[in-house]
Every structure is written in structure tokens, then in C-alpha cells.
Amino acid sequence: xxxxxxxxxxxxxxxxxxAGIVFVIVVVAFAFVLIRYRAGRDPTRVxxxxxxxxxxxxxxxxxxxxxxxxxxxxxxxxxxxxxGITRAAANSPHSLRVRVIAAQWTWRFEYEGRPVVxxxxxxxxPTPLYVPVGRxxxxxxxxxxxxHQFWVPDVRFKRQIWPDHDEQWGMVFxxxxxxxxxxxxxxxxxxxxxxxDVIALPGQRFDRWLSAQRRKAAR
Amino acid sequence: xxxxxxxxxxxxxRLLGAVISTDHKSIARGLLVVALLMFLGGGVMxxxxxxxxxxxxxxxxxxxxxxxxFTMHGSTMIYAVVIPLALALGxxxxxxxxxxxxxxxxxxxxxxxxxxVLGALTMEAGWLTNGGPGRATWIGxxxxxxxxxxxxxxxxxxxxxxxxxxxxxxLLSLCVLFTAxxxxxxxxxxxxxxxxxxxxxxTTLMGVFAFPVLVVLMGLLWYDRRxxxxxxxPQGPLNYQHLFWxxxxxxxxxxxFPFVGAVAEVFSAFCRRRLFGYEFFVGATILTFAGLxxxxxxxxxxxxxxxxxxxxxxxSHMIIAAAGVEYFDIAxxxxxxxxxxxxxxxxxxxxxxxxxxxxxxxxxxxSPPLDFQAHNSYIVIAHFHYTLFAGSLFGAFxxxxxxxxxxxxxxxREGLGKLQLVLMIIGTNITFGLMFAVGEEGMPRRIANYxxxxxxxxxxxxxxxxxxxxxxxxxxxxINLVVSLRRRVPAGPDPWGGPSLEWAxxxxxPEHNFDALPPIxxxxxxxxxxxxxxxxxxxxxxxxxx
Numbered sequence: 001x002x003x004x005x006x007x008x009x010x011x012x013x014x015x016x017x018x019a020g021i022v023f024v025i026v027v028v029a030f031a032f033v034l035i036r037y038r039a040g041r042d043p044t045r046v047x048x049x050x051x052x053x054x055x056x057x058x059x060x061x062x063x064x065x066x067x068x069x070x071x072x073x074x075x076x077x078x079x080x081x082x083x084g085i086t087r088a089a090a091n092s093p094h095s096l097r098v099r100v101i102a103a104q105w106t107w108r109f110e111y112e113g114r115p116v117v118x119x120x121x122x123x124x125x126p127t128p129l130y131v132p133v134g135r136x137x138x139x140x141x142x143x144x145x146x147x148h149q150f151w152v153p154d155v156r157f158k159r160q161i162w163p164d165h166d167e168q169w170g171m172v173f174x175x176x177x178x179x180x181x182x183x184x185x186x187x188x189x190x191x192x193x194x195x196x197d198v199i200a201l202p203g204q205r206f207d208r209w210l211s212a213q214r215r216k217a218a219r
Numbered sequence: 220x221x222x223x224x225x226x227x228x229x230x231x232x233r234l235l236g237a238v239i240s241t242d243h244k245s246i247a248r249g250l251l252v253v254a255l256l257m258f259l260g261g262g263v264m265x266x267x268x269x270x271x272x273x274x275x276x277x278x279x280x281x282x283x284x285x286x287x288x289f290t291m292h293g294s295t296m297i298y299a300v301v302i303p304l305a306l307a308l309g310x311x312x313x314x315x316x317x318x319x320x321x322x323x324x325x326x327x328x329x330x331x332x333x334x335x336v337l338g339a340l341t342m343e344a345g346w347l348t349n350g351g352p353g354r355a356t357w358i359g360x361x362x363x364x365x366x367x368x369x370x371x372x373x374x375x376x377x378x379x380x381x382x383x384x385x386x387x388x389x390l391l392s393l394c395v396l397f398t399a400x401x402x403x404x405x406x407x408x409x410x411x412x413x414x415x416x417x418x419x420x421x422t423t424l425m426g427v428f429a430f431p432v433l434v435v436l437m438g439l440l441w442y443d444r445r446x447x448x449x450x451x452x453p454q455g456p457l458n459y460q461h462l463f464w465x466x467x468x469x470x471x472x473x474x475x476f477p478f479v480g481a482v483a484e485v486f487s488a489f490c491r492r493r494l495f496g497y498e499f500f501v502g503a504t505i506l507t508f509a510g511l512x513x514x515x516x517x518x519x520x521x522x523x524x525x526x527x528x529x530x531x532x533x534x535s536h537m538i539i540a541a542a543g544v545e546y547f548d549i550a551x552x553x554x555x556x557x558x559x560x561x562x563x564x565x566x567x568x569x570x571x572x573x574x575x576x577x578x579x580x581x582x583x584x585x586s587p588p589l590d591f592q593a594h595n596s597y598i599v600i601a602h603f604h605y606t607l608f609a610g611s612l613f614g615a616f617x618x619x620x621x622x623x624x625x626x627x628x629x630x631x632r633e634g635l636g637k638l639q640l641v642l643m644i645i646g647t648n649i650t651f652g653l654m655f656a657v658g659e660e661g662m663p664r665r666i667a668n669y670x671x672x673x674x675x676x677x678x679x680x681x682x683x684x685x686x687x688x689x690x691x692x693x694x695x696x697x698i699n700l701v702v703s704l705r706r707r708v709p710a711g712p713d714p715w716g717g718p719s720l721e722w723a724x725x726x727x728x729p730e731h732n733f734d735a736l737p738p739i740x741x742x743x744x745x746x747x748x749x750x751x752x753x754x755x756x757x758x759x760x761x762x763x764x765x
Contacts, residue, residue, distance in 0.1 A: 011588050023579060026572070162362075185595060
């Protein structure tokens, strides 16, 4: 199963290379023209008179359109693969469903179908979000007040959450570890404290955690 | 001075004249002065924010004050600095460049100016209230801006102020647009208008359609704070975002076009060549660009999951072709030219290169999978400061160094100008370049505080130092203004050898603008005159523009 991190890395690399090439071409072109045609170089020279070249300009526009088509194509392909993550998370019987509840200024995560909830511990510590590695997860985001945004920078993905609406998105966490999560929509006074920690566990360890939580909740 | 005010005592007359004059040059001077004062205010807010962010923890301001600072920094810089600066250039120069004696609808323009001033002061008046000014971001995002969430009266003043000032900006846009369309001198056909005037046609076309949307949106928000439920429900917050960005994205280009136009004029003057590829510049760039600007707003909402990602990614990427043509035409204007490296020209070159970083990162955030990381992070802050500060404001300084002699009759000092440029280049690239890195590492925008364990401390400290260097550059500019106005070096009508009609009259121009107009045969009528002189043997060809 692919994930947003690897999609971002490969698409971003291509965009960065294209941007780098364009930047170098423009800088070199300007540097050449400015040095070559500076007034001090040859005071007796008469400035050139031609002020248009329709064919060159049209050819240049065709090149620009080519670059645009290339970038749009790879963007669309990446989008389709990322849509596949959400589709897999919504349809696969193995996927995990987590309800994300955002409120000023804390996060709560409910593991759907199971009476397990993680809430923020006292003293503004981040809420833990336990997830299995490599398995598609369907998140359903809901806000109790204003706009919030669920962002995990390390997996290069975020989604806006707002009141009176359930927003669904799929995610896959590529590796085990702890990833910082933040609220990414300004949501009032303590916006900056609204954090969560994604704790990505290998499949079996996650299952053990979940059943332990379920037992605890049942007691 | 008009006949009505000439009878008053001299000092009272001058003041009153500045307040009620319908002369477009007086209105534009007012806009420039207000924008400069607002720029200093918005800059102080930025420096306060940067000093707070220099280290993890809260040292300088409280969280609440920080939230007010970023809201008002953004609001001040967008609504009260860059938009009015863009309009001021148009109000001053479009009538001159089309050979008109006055602006279209001079009384409407005067009302527009005062509505803008009134609105901007109302917005800033929030600082004087107990609860402080608006603090629901520069886009006033609902439902955060609703009464229950942000009850302070400063937020009401913000909404009222933004609505009123946008109404003023709408009126000013109309006047500039109709000047270009209806007030042109005989023989000044549409395709003989100066590149800057064309850029203002694009700007005001967008403004005429965009500004009313914000006026209405502020009206709705004002109503909703007292009543209820316009922005509630599953669709309500999205409706707010759609309406805001339907205004907001064209306005992003309102804050860009005039400076491209100004830079095109500056290149033309100092390379001694008329603009290359004029028809492409006007058609492909200004008009296509303006048209596209109305259909890209959804790229601000990729992370909602509720817009068509593919449609808005496509329209946003199409901007590449329009912007690419601008770069081609401006670069080829310098090609085979005879280039003089004045301060204005160096600012224009810096505009081209630094804006390029903003443009290329703009292509990056136009791609939804990349925006899923960049949105509302410091990547976006870096991107739009490269467009608005490293781009538009450098373009504005190119325009100021180029046209200041026309506005005042006095030259700005070149040496101080180059010192300012160097300081600003260093400061700008340290401050905003590093924001790309800190954003990629996961720093969200609009936070007063972060943890030592986040590892953003070093980059933020460097950014803060960079912002101080920018501040020094601005101080040098202020010194330059004072020195140049105190010890005046007279400019004469045409100190640079410019291409378009504003250089065919005195500096500053008389109230009726022109005593006589030169013949208008192309979009660079003054270069045509120089050619005639060369042909008649009165001028050596290597000293004349082509």
C-alpha cells in the first residue's frame, strides 16, 4: 500500500528539479544579457531596434504549455494514487476506522466500533494517536467549534475539519515511530498547544494495544 | 491649486486643497502617504512577531497579543499597503500615460480615497479598544470570527473597516479602468497604451469584479455576528472560504500586476529599448492572466477535500504560460539594449529574480499532493512573502525610484538607494528563504510559541536577524526620502529618457497635466520623438533609445 509520504517525495523531487532548471535558466539569461549589453561596455554602440519576434514567442509559449501539461499530468496521477488510499481505507475489511474529534484546544481519538478513546492528558500534553504501520486507516474528522486541521508533517498530509460535518480521508503510516501532529488551522487563543502524537506500531503490537485498551474499557 | 482654494490663506488652502482636491495626482499622493505610514505600522508588527519567534517560549508578547499582531500585520499589509500602493500608481500614472487631463470620475475617485482612509483607520482603531483589534486572521475566517468565538469589539471594527476600505478600492479601480477606456487622448489607441497602463487595465478589471465580493462578505459577517447561522451547518464554513477566496485570489494578482507593469517600464527606460513582444505581453499575459485569476480560487481549499482538486490544479498550473511570457518579454527588452544600472533598474532586476522564487513555489503549492504539506505551514508564508515582499515591494521600490522625480520634481539619492537595495536583498532572502525549510519541517503558521524539542530555534533566530536587516534597509529609504526632499536635486521633465507620455510634461505635472501632447504613433511615443531627432541629425544614434 502506498502512502502520502512516498507520493510527496517522488512528486516533490520532480517539481523541485523542474523549478531548479527554470531558476538556473532565468538567472543565467538575465546575467548574460545584463553583462553583455551594459552601457559602459561600448559607449558608441546603438541599441537594437527589433521589438518583436512572433514565431520565437509562439514557440516559447508551446514549450511553456508542454511544461504545464507535464506537471499537470504527474500531479493528476499522484492524486489518483492518493485517492486509492482513501478508497482502500473505506472498502477494505482490514482497515482501521478512527474518529477524530477536534475542539478548542484539544484532540480526541475514538476507535470506531470499539469502546476505546484516547484523550489529551492534563497539562497540555499531546493526545496519543495509536496506529498500525502499513495498514490503511479511515479517519472521520469532526469539529465541535471552529475550523481545525489535522496535520502530520512527517507523512506530508493534512485535512481540514469543521463543525456539523464529518470529513473522511484515508492514510497509511509508512514506518513505526512517534510522529508529531499539530492543529494547522488557527483556532483561537491556545491554537499552538493543540498537538497530538502519532504512535505508529507494527501490526501485531498495535492489535495487542487495542485489545488491552478494549479490556480496560470493558472492566 | 484650484480656483476655489486659491482665495483661502496659503497654508489653510494647501491643507484643504489636499483634502478635497479631485486632481488625480493629489489623490494618488494621499494614497502613497497613507500606504507608507501603514507600511511602517505593519512593519513594526512584523518585527514584534519576529522577536517573539526568535526563541522557543514566550518572551516578548502574550499569545493573545501575538494573535492580534499576525491578524493585523496581514490585514494592514494587504488591505492598507500593497493594494492601495498598486492603485496609487494607477491613479497617478494612467491619466498621464494615456494623455488625459484628469482621471475619469474625479469626485468618485476622491470618495474612494476617503472611504479607503476611513476603512483603514476603522480597522486599526481596534488597537484602542479594551479587547484589542481583530484577531481572527487576515481572512476573518468563520466560524472563528463569529461573536461567540471572538467577542471583542475590535473584531467588529475589523469587519466594518475591511468592508468600507474595499468599497473605496472598488471605486478607485473603476476610475482607473474608465480612464484607460474612455479618457485616452486622440490617436491614443488601445494598442498604443503604455505597458504599465495595460497592467492597470488587467488589475482594475480584476478589482472591479473582486472588491464587491469582499464588501458583501463583510456585510454578511457583520449581520451574522448579530444574528445567526449564515456560516453554520456543514456547508457554512466552506461558503465563507469560497466567497473570501473568490475575492482573494484575483486580489493576489491585483497586488502583482501593477508592479510587473512598472518593472516593464523601468526595463524599457534603462535598456533604452521599447518593450519586447508588446502584443504578447498585453494579450497573452495581462488579459489571459486576469481571466485565469478568476478561476483559481479553489487552490486555497485543497485541504478541505471539498473542491475539485483536478480542476483547480489545472487552472492554477495554466498561470505558468502567462507568467512565463512576462519573463521572456522583459528579458528580451534588455537584450541588445544599452543598460544603465540605476537604483530603479537594479530593484527591477531583483524583482524579476526574487519573484521567480515566489512564482516557482506557487507552482509547487498549485499541486494538491504538495499543498497537503504546504498549506497553512511556513512553506506558504515563505511563498507569499517571496511574491508580495521580495516581489511586489521590490517592484514598488523600482517604481518609486523611477517615478519619484515625476511626482516631486526632485531626484532620490542613488547611493542611498543602492545601500537600501543591498540591505533588503540580504534581509529578505535570509528571512523568507529559511521559512521554506522550517515549513517543510512542520512549523505551522500563526503560532506564538514552539517547543525547544521541535528543533526550529536556529532557523527562526536567523529569520529574526534577517528581518532586522530588512528594517535597516527601510530606515535607509526613509533617510533617502528626507534628504532628497530637503536638499532637492531638480529632476526636470524627463531625467531618465522614459518611453511614455508622463515624461512629456513638467515634474510634477500641472493640474491639467499637459500643455501640449507629442504625436502618438506607437506605445513608446517619446522614443519615437528621439528617433525623429536622430533622423533629423539633431541627436547622435548611440545616445537615443531604439
